[in-house]
Amino acid sequence: xxxxxxxxxxxxxxxxxxxxxxxxVWSAVCLLIVFLVVWKxxxxxxxxxxxxxxxxxxxxxxxxxxxxxxxxxALAEYQKQLADGRAEAARLRAEAxxxxxxxxxxxxxxxxxxxDRIIASAQSQIEAERQAAMVQLRSEVGTLATDLASRIVGExxxxxxxAANVVDRFISDLESQSSAQPVKGA
Amino acid sequence: MxxxxxxxxxIQAAESGFHAPSMAEFFPAAFxxxxxxxxxxxxxxxxxxxxxxxxxxxxxxxRRMKLIPSRFQSAMELAMEFVTIGIAEDTxxxxxAKKFMPLIVAIFFGILFWxxxxxxxxxxxxxxxxxxLPIVLTLVVYVTxxxxxxxxxxLGRYLKDSxxxxxxxxxxxxxxxxxxxxTKFVTQPFTLAIRLFANMMVGHLLLVLCFSATSFFLFDxxxxxxxxxxxxxxxxxxxxxxxxxxxxxxxxxxxxxSCVYINAAISDDH
Numbered sequence: 022x023x024x025x026x027x028x029x030x031x032x033x034x035x036x037x038x039x040x041x042x043x044x045x046v047w048s049a050v051c052l053l054i055v056f057l058v059v060w061k062x063x064x065x066x067x068x069x070x071x072x073x074x075x076x077x078x079x080x081x082x083x084x085x086x087x088x089x090x091x092x093x094x095a096l097a098e099y100q101k102q103l104a105d106g107r108a109e110a111a112r113l114r115a116e117a118x119x120x121x122x123x124x125x126x127x128x129x130x131x132x133x134x135x136x137d138r139i140i141a142s143a144q145s146q147i148e149a150e151r152q153a154a155m156v157q158l159r160s161e162v163g164t165l166a167t168d169l170a171s172r173i174v175g176e177x178x179x180x181x182x183x184a185a186n187v188v189d190r191f192i193s194d195l196e197s198q199s200s201a202q203p204v205k206g207a
Numbered sequence: 208m209x210x211x212x213x214x215x216x217x218i219q220a221a222e223s224g225f226h227a228p229s230m231a232e233f234f235p236a237a238f239x240x241x242x243x244x245x246x247x248x249x250x251x252x253x254x255x256x257x258x259x260x261x262x263x264x265x266x267x268x269x270r271r272m273k274l275i276p277s278r279f280q281s282a283m284e285l286a287m288e289f290v291t292i293g294i295a296e297d298t299x300x301x302x303x304a305k306k307f308m309p310l311i312v313a314i315f316f317g318i319l320f321w322x323x324x325x326x327x328x329x330x331x332x333x334x335x336x337x338x339x340l341p342i343v344l345t346l347v348v349y350v351t352x353x354x355x356x357x358x359x360x361x362l363g364r365y366l367k368d369s370x371x372x373x374x375x376x377x378x379x380x381x382x383x384x385x386x387x388x389x390t391k392f393v394t395q396p397f398t399l400a401i402r403l404f405a406n407m408m409v410g411h412l413l414l415v416l417c418f419s420a421t422s423f424f425l426f427d428x429x430x431x432x433x434x435x436x437x438x439x440x441x442x443x444x445x446x447x448x449x450x451x452x453x454x455x456x457x458x459x460x461x462x463x464x465s466c467v468y469i470n471a472a473i474s475d476d477h
Contacts, residue, residue, distance in 0.1 A: 043246035044339025051258040055317040058262045060309035066269035074274050
């Protein structure tokens with residue numbers, strides 16, 4: 022069998038479990054080189070990269086949170102402005118309505134006072150004309166009364182027929198007089 | 208198994224043109240500094256080539272490291288995290304693992320590359336297939352875990368924690384203390400070194416056996432025996448696939464057990 026073969030061969034070259042000195046030396050040299058490179062160069066670089074990456078990811082998350090917060094704040098601000106704008110608009114509308122109502126009321130009051138003024142002036146004019154008519158009438162009634170009295174005295178007052186004729190004539194005179202000379206201001 | 212049948216047939220044919228693999232493979236002739244502590248032969252050269260390869264790979268990766276990784280960097284990070292997290296931190300915990308991380312990472316990637324040379328054409332030889340490297344690796348781990356245990360707890364308490372199992376009847380300690388002593392100071396390092404060495408050596412021998420038998424059956428054997436070359440080649444191919452697994456597995460096991468031993472030495476609970 023092969024194992025026997027191998028053992029036989031091994032004996033000719035010495036015990037394979039006992040290392041030669043050069044074997045140990047080269048092994049130690051190789052291991053030392055690998056160890057030093059890993060220890061001094063590779064692992065520090067690896068750890069640094071992992072740390073930087075973790076930091077970057079951490080930073081990214083924090084930045085995202087910050088941006089989110091800013092967006093939230095901006096949204097809140099916007100909504101506040103919107104609400105303010107609505108309130109302002111409502112206020113303006115209310116103000117306009119009030120103002121409109123005020124204007125209408127003013128106009129009404131003005132119209133009333135104008136009407137009152139017109140009425141008053143018309144009344145005072147009427148009053149003045151009435152006064153004038155009264156004055157004229159009074160002076161004319163005096164003359165008429167005197168005139169009538171003289172005519173009545175000129176005629177016989179005992180005769181009823183005659184007296185009636187006189188009054189009739191007087192009245193027709195009055196009528197013709199008023200139609201020939203109309204009342205002033207009529 | 209095809210390989211076993213093939214091996215039997217092969218032994219019968221060994222007298223003729225067949226060269227069975229032997230341990231001499233692992234001790235080729237020196238070509239530099241012969242007889243000095245720096246004697247250089249093929250296996251030593253292969254170790255150095257693997258060392259250069261792993262150092263260059265790791266250094267290039269470390270040099271080109273960016274925040275946003277390339278595919279190469281991602282793949283290397285995956286491998287590195289397999290070691291740092293999957294092996295070291297999962298065994299020892301994040302805090303304790305930190306101190307030993309360079310050693311564990313160097314052990315894993317070193318062993319992986321020293322192993323894998325056995326599958327690479329023209330190298331075809333594991334750097335860990337000669338006992339010196341497993342012994343040096345084990346020695347480093349051995350010294351590390353005893354040193355770490357003593358540094359953590361002081362010599363007295365470390366020995367007490369290592370050797371005396373809690374909650375055992377006092378009389379049993381007569382039996383258990385020697386067993387624990389042999390386990391911690393002899394068996395653990397011995398098995399750690401031998402497991403790696405034997406796996407790599409035997410895997411290499413099996414590969415050589417299968418492929419040299421294939422070659423023999425195909426070119427040297429009498430007519431009618433050529434058929435066996437298919438079996439031996441299939442066996443060799445199977446072993447090759449198996450070795451791809453073993454190469455990684457042994458690196459993993461060595462690194463993992465190193466962590467387990469260190470953790471056992473520095474932990475309070477035992």
